[in-house]
């Protein structure tokens with residue numbers, strides 16, 4: 204042991220600055236987070252490394268629908284940690300089968316293919332749709348197309364950014380995967396005109412969240428459902444962000460009663476504790492996958508499945524959909540009642556809410572930074588939309604507390 208007394212280190216201004224400096228130096232700069240460093244969290248509230256408390260109104264882009272550290276999820280995770288966490292799919296484990304069964308019972312579908320991230324679930328859906336196109340629809344080999352909506356966000360893999368219409372997601376990452384015609388979101392007639400004999404599927408978010416909480420015209424999903432049925436095209440709903448009660452229904456497609464042939468799920472499915480995603484579909488469609496076609500080392504691991512099973516239990520028992528519906532309406536009405544000059548529009552469904560800012564008041568991030576100083580965390584979606592998507596366990600009193608702080612900022616923010 205050295206006896207040399209080290210010179211006292213330069214004391215950083217605070218822990219936040221210290222961690223931000225380290226992150227900046229050693230981490231990739233592929234995100235532009237708000238400058239808050241979270242150390243712990245419970246329910247809807249987080250505490251930063253300097254002891255400041257914030258109300259989280261983002262919920263990890265809807266992954267934290269149950270709030271932070273829900274005791275039943277934590278208990279399920281701890282129980283499984285002590286048993287077995289990973290088996291790979293070379294062997295069976297005792298959690299995956301029951302997870303699939305319980306998810307089928309919840310969703311009304313027949314078969315589940317588990318993965319980890321949302322992007323992987325979308326990749327899985329694309330592979331399933333293409334192979335279905337060849338095997339069951341009779342599309343000529345290598346001609347299958349999956350139509351997507353302009354303004355989509357389905358993840359960040361090379362294939363998925365191939366059909367993004369956001370220039371930044373694509374710039375510098377080509378060449379891209381072909382086979383993804385694009386149509387305007389909300390325009391069912393254009394979808395019908397774009398369908399050919401090579402169309403295997405239409406992949407769509409029931410509400411485009413990342414694009415700025417864009418809600419399509421009422422009935423759109425139903426029209427899309429009918430068109431897909433008429434032309435023997437699979438309807439794939441990406442419910443990764445909108446699903447599991449976020450918009451007031453268990454799934455956002457239920458608003459129009461337009462049951463898709465397949466859904467991608469993720470985010471809240473892992474209880475906000477770990478990554479867990481999947482596709483759910485019919486046994487017939489899923490039968491296109493045979494051993495060796497597709498997989499993932501961690502996909503279907505018993506740790507994630509045990510937490511996922513508890514998440515399913517909570518979905519069944521907590522009444523989160525009704526909460527999202529009631530509190531979403533309440534929150535939106537409060538925001539609208541501000542009649543704040545910077546606000547162009549307040550929109551959304553359930554607790555997925557977008558506040559669009561007029562260009563003369565700068566970008567949405569400017570507002571998010573001001574909210575942060577007042578103890579409220581949320582994030583811009585697109586340049587000009589503030590996204591509010593709090594944990595679904597939020598209380599009316601939390602919304603009132605937030606409104607007391609958000610309100611004055613929204614009404615008094617000067618033009619740029």
Ligand SMILES: Cc1ncc(COP(=O)(O)O)c(C=O)c1O
Pocket residue numbers: 264320321322323325356357358359408412413441442443444445469470
């Ligand atoms: C609709 C939708 N699909 C897919 C994804 C990708 O999920 P992940 O970030 O887990 O890959 C997201 C993420 O925000 C999403 O909102």
